Structures are given as C-alpha cells and as structure tokens.
Amino acid sequence: MPADDSPTPARTAPGALSPDTVAVVAGRPPRGPDAELNTGVSLSATYVGGGALGTGELGYGRFGNPTWTALEEAVGRLEGGHALTFASGMAAVSAALHLLPAEGTVLVPRGAYNGTHALSALLAAQGRLRVQHVDVTDVEGVRATFEAMAVAPVVLWLESPTNPLLEVADLAALAALGHEHGAVVVADNTFATPLLQRPLDLGVDVVVHSVTKFLSGHSDVVLGAVVVRDEELLAQLRRHRTLHGAVPGPLEAFLALRGIRTLPLRLERSQASAALLARRLVDHPAVTRVRHPSLPGDPGHALAKEQMRGFGALVSIEVAGGAAAADAVVDAVRLWVPATSLGGVESLIERRRRHPGEPAVVPEDLLRLSVGVEAVEDLWRDLSQALDASQG
Numbered sequence: 001m002p003a004d005d006s007p008t009p010a011r012t013a014p015g016a017l018s019p020d021t022v023a024v025v026a027g028r029p030p031r032g033p034d035a036e037l038n039t040g041v042s043l044s045a046t047y048v049g050g051g052a053l054g055t056g057e058l059g060y061g062r063f064g065n066p067t068w069t070a071l072e073e074a075v076g077r078l079e080g081g082h083a084l085t086f087a088s089g090m091a092a093v094s095a096a097l098h099l100l101p102a103e104g105t106v107l108v109p110r111g112a113y114n115g116t117h118a119l120s121a122l123l124a125a126q127g128r129l130r131v132q133h134v135d136v137t138d139v140e141g142v143r144a145t146f147e148a149m150a151v152a153p154v155v156l157w158l159e160s161p162t163n164p165l166l167e168v169a170d171l172a173a174l175a176a177l178g179h180e181h182g183a184v185v186v187a188d189n190t191f192a193t194p195l196l197q198r199p200l201d202l203g204v205d206v207v208v209h210s211v212t213k214f215l216s217g218h219s220d221v222v223l224g225a226v227v228v229r230d231e232e233l234l235a236q237l238r239r240h241r242t243l244h245g246a247v248p249g250p251l252e253a254f255l256a257l258r259g260i261r262t263l264p265l266r267l268e269r270s271q272a273s274a275a276l277l278a279r280r281l282v283d284h285p286a287v288t289r290v291r292h293p294s295l296p297g298d299p300g301h302a303l304a305k306e307q308m309r310g311f312g313a314l315v316s317i318e319v320a321g322g323a324a325a326a327d328a329v330v331d332a333v334r335l336w337v338p339a340t341s342l343g344g345v346e347s348l349i350e351r352r353r354r355h356p357g358e359p360a361v362v363p364e365d366l367l368r369l370s371v372g373v374e375a376v377e378d379l380w381r382d383l384s385q386a387l388d389a390s391q392g
Contacts, residue, residue, distance in 0.1 A: 005296065007196075007305045019078060019195050020264035027074035027257050039070035041254045062242055067250040071257045072225070075215065078194035078260075079207050079227040082234050084241060085253060089190065089210025090115050091246035092224030095237050096186045096206050097123065097155065104153045105130040107145060111165040113188065114357040116157065136162065136169035137299065139177065146181040154183040158204070160307075161191050161300065164316050164352045164368040165361070166291040168300025171307060175203030184233075190214070190343070195267055196310045200229055206237075213343030214313075216259040217266050221252045266345060266373055270313035273376040277369070278315050280380060286325070286387040288365075291316040314342060315369040323364040325390045326351045330367065332386035335378055342370035347379055 017025070029036050045061035058064045068085050076083035086092040093116055100106055108120055110133040124131045132149075134142050136158055146154070156178035160169035171187060178185040186206040187199035193214045199207050209215060211223035228234050241247060278292035293304035294311035304311055319326040329349070330338045336349040348370040352358050371379070 005305070007308050007310055022077050023074070023195070023260050023263050026077040027070035027072075027260075029070075039067060039254070039257065041250050042066040043250055062245060062247055065247075065250050065253070067253040067257075068248055071211075071248075071253045071260075074257055074260050075194075075209070075211070075225050076227055079189070079200060080194075080198050081200050081207070081227040081229045082231075083225050083227045084234070084237050085211065085248045085256075086224040086226070086241060087246045087248050088222050089208070089212055089224035090119065091241075091244075092208050092210070092226050093119060093188075095240045095244075095246065096208050096226055097129070097157075098240055099184055099186075099206070099233065099236060100129050100155045101153055102128060103130070104155065105132060105149060106155045106157055107132050107134050107142065107183075108157045109134065109136045109159050109162050109167075109169070111162050111167065111359050111361045112157065112159050113163040113190075114352075114355055114359065116188070117359055118357045120157075136160070136174065137167050139170055139173050142174060143177055146177065146183075149181075152182055154178070154181060156183040156185045158185065158187040158199075159191070160187065160197075161293060161304075161312060161314065163188075163191060164314070164366060166191075166293065166298075166300070166312075166314060166316050168293055168303045168307070170303055171197070171199050171204060172202040175199075175205075179203070191312055191314055192308060193263065193267060195264060196271075196312060197308045200227065202307070205230065206233060211256050213341065214267065215263060215343075216256040217263060217344055218255070218259055219341060219344035219346065221255045221259070223248050223252050223256050267310070267313065269373045270371045271310050273373075273379065274313045274315050274369075274371040275311060276376055277371060277380060277383070280384075281315070281317055284384065284387055286320050286329075286391045287317050288320050289318040313371045315371060317367050317369065318363050319365045319367060319387070319390060321365070321390060323351065323353065326365040326367050327354075328390040329383075329386045332389045333382050335374065335382040336369070336386075342368070344370070345373045347372035347374055349383075 047058040072083040187204040190210045207227040209225040275294040
C-alpha cells in the first residue's frame with residue numbers, strides 16, 4: 001500500500017511499551033535468579049485456605065487460577081483494561097449480554113456473528129430481553145432507533161469490522177451516542193485484536209474476544225475474554241462467570257498466553273497477505289465483490305484508516321455464479337482449509353450462508369477468507385485456480 005494510504009500508526013505514550021512488546025512481556029512471573037520465564041499450568045481445583053475471600057485468596061478452582069490470572073494480565077494490558085477469561089467466546093458473549101437487566105433491549109448489528117444473533121434471539125424467545133437489529137455503519141440510523149425506543153435499559157452491541165461483511169463502524173461516535181441514551185456499549189474486537197484497535201480508548205464499556213481466534217492463533221484452544229475498565233461491571237461479569245461456571249481450563253489459558261507472544265508477528269504477516277490478495281481478487285473475473293477495508297474503494301476504508309492501526313487479516317468475496325459457484329471454490333482449493341474459524345496460522349475458507357443461523361443480509365455467494373501465515377504466492381495460486389475452475 002502507498003505510504004499515504006496506510007492506517008493510523010499506534011500511539012504510544014512517552015516511556016510506555018509498544019503493544020507489540022506488551023504481547024511478549026505481559027503475564028510473566030516475577031523476575032529473579034532461577035525464576036521460571038513462563039507462567040506454569042496450575043491444575044489444582046482446590047486451594048489451602050487461610051486468607052480472607054475477596055482479598056486475593058483463590059478459595060476454589062471455579063473462583064480463580066494462577067494461569068488464568070497471567071492470561072488476563074496480558075489481555076487486559078493489551079486492551080487497556082481489566083480482563084476476565086471464559087470457557088469460550090460464546091461464554092464471554094453470554095456474560096456481556098447478561099449485563100442487560102430483564103426485559104431490556106439489545107441493539108445488534110444486522111450482520112453480526114451468527115452466534116451473537118442466535119443467543120440474543122434465544123434470550124428474546126425466553127422473554128429475557130428484546131432485540132433490535134441496526135446498521136452500525138449508519139450512525140444517524142442508530143440514533144433514530146434510540147430515539148424511537150420507549151424501553152430502557154439498553155445494550156448497544158458493536159462489531160468492527162463486522163463478521164463476515166467486514167463493515168467498519170465508527171466506534172467513538174456510536175459509543176458516545178449509546179451513552180447519551182444510557183446504554184452499556186459492548187464491542188466484539190475479535191477481528192481487529194487490540195493490536196489494531198482498542199475500543200475502550202474510543203469510549204466502549206465492554207470489549208469481547210473469542211480468544212480462540214487471533215489471540216491464541218493456533219486453532220487448538222477454545223476460550224473467550226471480556227475486558228472492562230469499570231469496577232462495577234467487572235464485579236458483575238466475575239459473578240456471572242463464577243455462578244454460571246463458564247471458567248477456562250488452565251491448560252487452555254497457558255496455550256492462549258503462549259499464542260499471544262507471537263500475535264504481532266502473525267498479524268503483521270497475515271494482514272499484509274490479506275491486503276495483497278484483496279487487491280488481486282478485485283481483478284479476478286470470477287469475483288463480483290471484494291470486501292476488505294484496505295481497498296480504497298471499500299465503504300469503510302477512510303474510517304478504518306483513521307480508527308485502526310491495520311486493516312486486518314479477513315477478506316470476504318462474492319463469487320459469480322451464486323452459492324453453487326462459491327461452494328465449487330471451496331471444494332477446489334487444496335492449500336486453503338474449508339473450515340469454520342479464523343485467526344489461526346493456517347488459511348481457512350468457507351461459505352458463510354451454509355450455516356442455517358447466518359443472517360439473511362449475508363449474500364449466499366459470500367466466501368469468508370481467514371488469511372494465515374503461509375507464503376502469499378502459494379495462497380494466491382491455490383485460490384485463483386479454484387476461482388477459475390468455479391466458472392467452468
């Protein structure tokens with residue numbers, strides 16, 4: 001990309017560590033002669049008592065664990081808040097949705113992650129909350145939705161970039177708008193990671209992650225996290241985790257922390273490859289649309305340049321010939337892996353509407369590409385031959 005078309009560089013306070021460095025050093029044990037460099041895996045479910053609960057005593061394996069604590073320190077420092085880890089990304093989503101009091105309303109992006117759609121719909125069917133879908137790229141439209149609502153309280157749920165349409169939301173403007181109307185503002189930052197944007201700095205109250213994805217980075221862990229700055233929200237989320245039992249495993253926490261050590265390197269490689277592939281895909285005759293914020297013609301390009309420190313490693317494309325042609329691409333790749341997930345070292349591809357719960361706003365022929373760390377020319381050869389074959 002030309003220099004003047006690059007995203008805003010990371011801003012680091014004088015004397016503060018770069019986020020790339022924080023990813024390497026956070027969550028380490030105290031330094032000393034013969035001290036271990038890495039936090040170990042604590043497998044104990046029971047701890048000897050003696051302290052006062054609430055003053056640092058672990059108490060029981062569902063309340064805390066030293067390996068979780070190390071991972072939470074790293075995620076919290078990267079996002080600029082206090083982190084809690086959960087058994088999965090969906091457990092983190094559930095905890096954040098349960099911040100909404102009974103019969104409140106959650107505003108959800110029309111094209112959000114289908115797990116968020118499915119859980120919010122289930123809670124609505126149970127009478128637990130109300131759901132309204134909004135276009136998070138349209139700040140004035142969200143404002144109109146707020147002004148038309150007679151019911152409070154509200155959670156405003158954001159994604160940016162959204163999954164899988166890669167739409168870019170103005171997080172600062174939407175957070176300010178949500179607070180004007182008394183909403184708790186939640187942002188799923190899984191796609192961007194804290195290396196590319198920190199929603200708490202933009203006014204968001206709660207950040208959600210599927211740690212399974214970029215943070216862990218090796219497709220061998222299922223974990224989630226929430227990050228907040230407000231102590232009251234932290235206490236509510238901790239209580240939810242403890243009482244619902246959605247606690248992470250210590251081995252998974254250890255693996256996730258190890259994965260974070262290489263996040264800056266993995267993300268740098270993956271998003272550079274994603275941008276190159278996006279530029280080439282624009283010119284492929286089998287592709288009718290390419291979605292990636294790095295492209296100057298992308299609707300979110302200008303905002304992403306301002307709000308983010310990179311354009312991310314996800315690319316979505318629409319294939320000429322509809323769903324059948326898109327499925328043919330998935331069947332024809334040999335290096336790309338047809339699979340549901342993202343953010344790992346391996347490149348994945350899937351047609352998202354094959355899932356029954358995928359929002360109808362997602363085109364039937366859309367393929368989501370999670371770009372890994374393989375040689376980009378190998379990825380291109382495999383993908384381009386599959387696209388060529390899909391039109392035969």
